[in-house]
Amino acid sequence: MDHAGVDRQSIDKLVREFYARVRNDERLGPIFDREISSDWKPHLEKMTDFWCSVILKSGDYHGRPVPAHTKLQGVTEADFEIWQALFATTAAELFAPDTAAVFVARAERIAKSLRLAMFFRLGPPDVGQRHPGDGAL
Numbered sequence: 737m738d739h740a741g742v743d744r745q746s747i748d749k750l751v752r753e754f755y756a757r758v759r760n761d762e763r764l765g766p767i768f769d770r771e772i773s774s775d776w777k778p779h780l781e782k783m784t785d786f787w788c789s790v791i792l793k794s795g796d797y798h799g800r801p802v803p804a805h806t807k808l809q810g811v812t813e814a815d816f817e818i819w820q821a822l823f824a825t826t827a828a829e830l831f832a833p834d835t836a837a838v839f840v841a842r843a844e845r846i847a848k849s850l851r852l853a854m855f856f857r858l859g860p861p862d863v864g865q866r867h868p869g870d871g872a873l
């Protein structure tokens with residue numbers, strides 16, 4: 737895809753606008769405020785690096801998203817729905833529809849793997865099938 741109009745500056749704008757909305761959200765705001773109590777600047781820089789790496793293949797981001805999320809307390813699947821809706825609205829306001837769709841598709845794929853890491857639990861181990869004639873038990 738041709739990323740016309742997408743550069744670090746426009747990605748930075750998306751990141752700032754998106755996290756301003758996140759901070760104002762009654763569910764997401766407190767979750768972020770607990771983790772990022774005072775200085776948002778490093779988080780915003782990191783997220784701009786992240787999205788530049790994802791969309792522009794800039795290689796700027798070297799973090800590990802899964803442990804950053806599995807350690808969070810009290811996040812639910814419903815919170816991800818809010819995150820994804822806010823992200824989609826913000827991207828649609830700042831980019832042309834085709835470009836916004838690329839951001840949203842990438843966000844959804846990453847959200848899916850984060851959700852799997854955070855919420856998917858295997859049930860108790862299967863003790864094995866019992867067959868007639870197996871004897872006691």
Ligand code: HEM
Pocket residue numbers: 764767768771772779782783786798799800801804805808811815816817819842843844846847850
């Ligand atoms: C309800 C959904 C989400 C919540 C509540 C959430 C919350 C957070 C918080 C609090 C941090 C900061 C952790 C820290 O600084 O130690 C963080 C970091 C981060 N988040 Fe999320 N997040 C959510 C969804 C997503 C999604 C869908 C993506 C990607 C599309 C994402 C990408 C990242 C990245 C790249 C970092 C930086 C990780 C690092 O390298 O330290 N997050 N998130």
